[in-house]
Amino acid sequence: MKAIICTKYGAPEVLEIHEIAQPVPKDNEVLIKIHATTVTSGDVTIRAAKGPVLYRLPMRIILGFTRPRQPVLGTELSGVVEAVGKNVTRYEKGDPVFAFNGMRLGAYAEYICLPEDGMISIKPSNVSYEEAAAVLFGGTTALHFFRKGNIRPGLKVLIFGASGASGSSAVQIAKHYGTEVTGVCSTANVELVKSLGADDVMDYKKEDFTESGKKYDIIFDAVGKISKSRCKKALAQDGVFLTVNGQGIVKERVEDVTFIKKLMEAGELKAVIDRAYPMEQVREAHRYVDQRHKKGNVVLKMI
Numbered sequence: 001m002k003a004i005i006c007t008k009y010g011a012p013e014v015l016e017i018h019e020i021a022q023p024v025p026k027d028n029e030v031l032i033k034i035h036a037t038t039v040t041s042g043d044v045t046i047r048a049a050k051g052p053v054l055y056r057l058p059m060r061i062i063l064g065f066t067r068p069r070q071p072v073l074g075t076e077l078s079g080v081v082e083a084v085g086k087n088v089t090r091y092e093k094g095d096p097v098f099a100f101n102g103m104r105l106g107a108y109a110e111y112i113c114l115p116e117d118g119m120i121s122i123k124p125s126n127v128s129y130e131e132a133a134a135v136l137f138g139g140t141t142a143l144h145f146f147r148k149g150n151i152r153p154g155l156k157v158l159i160f161g162a163s164g165a166s167g168s169s170a171v172q173i174a175k176h177y178g179t180e181v182t183g184v185c186s187t188a189n190v191e192l193v194k195s196l197g198a199d200d201v202m203d204y205k206k207e208d209f210t211e212s213g214k215k216y217d218i219i220f221d222a223v224g225k226i227s228k229s230r231c232k233k234a235l236a237q238d239g240v241f242l243t244v245n246g247q248g249i250v251k252e253r254v255e256d257v258t259f260i261k262k263l264m265e266a267g268e269l270k271a272v273i274d275r276a277y278p279m280e281q282v283r284e285a286h287r288y289v290d291q292r293h294k295k296g297n298v299v300l301k302m303i
């Protein structure tokens with residue numbers, strides 16, 4: 001099968017399309033023919049492996065010293081079940097599915113094997129393969145942090161970086177929980193964030209939300225760009241500051257995939273897709289995501 005291989009750490013040119021062996025499902029696994037995956041902030045961070053030594057060293061101990069031990073990047077995907085292992089009961093050949101493989105990666109390929117009890121579900125019936133591939137990275141991140149923040153109806157929630165993968169899901173999921181949502185983004189994304197259901201949108205290029213005099217029960221920094229100390233003035237008494245940067249990694253929960261499927265089918269959660277590239281243009285896709293200003297998600301079409 002064809003797969004995009006990260007041959008070493010560096011610029012997008014380190015990504016090459018190679019022929020590698022197609023995986024064979026174990027007894028408890030399904031083999032999926034991948035239709036779409038995404039280029040996430042996580043993928044470009046692994047590929048580039050930049051940053052201060054104190055950050056780079058532990059990262060390379062975990063991921064591999066000179067190149068990622070798992071050279072096929074890609075955390076999320078959608079596709080069709082091509083074959084199943086002999087003990088699989090939940091899926092059969094031909095089922096449309098979507099899945100999150102997290103740091104095990106492997107979605108930049110024509111096929112992947114996943115355990116049937118992993119973060120996989122039948123694809124939401126009302127969305128395309130591209131949309132289904134572009135919702136679990138951001139959606140599971142938002143759910144994880146909102147659970148930490150004990151989100152509940154009536155709270156005032158501010159989402160900083162409301163136009164990214166995590167931010168665009170967070171706005172919609174916070175609305176699902178019956179909260180009053182303020183999204184913070186740049187001028188170019190104000191209309192997008194409004195369209196996702198935010199009650200109020202602040203343009204960080206024109207206004208500093210910490211100086212607005214308004215208070216929030218939850219401030220969720222969905223891009224890891226602000227500190228708790230900076231937000232202090234805007235936090236209500238007992239308010240909670242949540243950030244994707246420095247508060248641990250997102251816990252994988254199978255239930256989150258089925259929950260996200262239900263939200264999509266109910267029309268409460270839509271995947272925001274900025275651009276979609278054929279797999280052959282993976283370097284261009286990485287170059288774009290490297291700029292760190294994508295709107296929602298960037299899709300890689302694998303067929």
Ligand SMILES: NC(=O)c1ccc[n+]([C@@H]2O[C@H](COP(=O)([O-])OP(=O)(O)OC[C@H]3O[C@@H](n4cnc5c(N)ncnc54)[C@H](OP(=O)(O)O)[C@@H]3O)[C@@H](O)[C@H]2O)c1
Pocket residue numbers: 040041042045137138141160161162163164165166167185186187188189204222223224225244245246247248249250292293294295296297
């Ligand atoms: N802890 C975890 O387990 C975990 C899980 C998932 C993600 N993360 C981390 O979360 C971060 C965000 O991930 P993501 O993929 O959701 O983001 P993303 O999609 O890459 O975010 C892109 C968005 O960030 C906004 N942005 C860029 N610079 C900004 C700034 N200075 N101030 C405000 N907004 C800014 C951009 O909006 P504008 O163009 O409007 O500026 C853009 O729409 C990454 O660093 C990722 O590694 C951590």
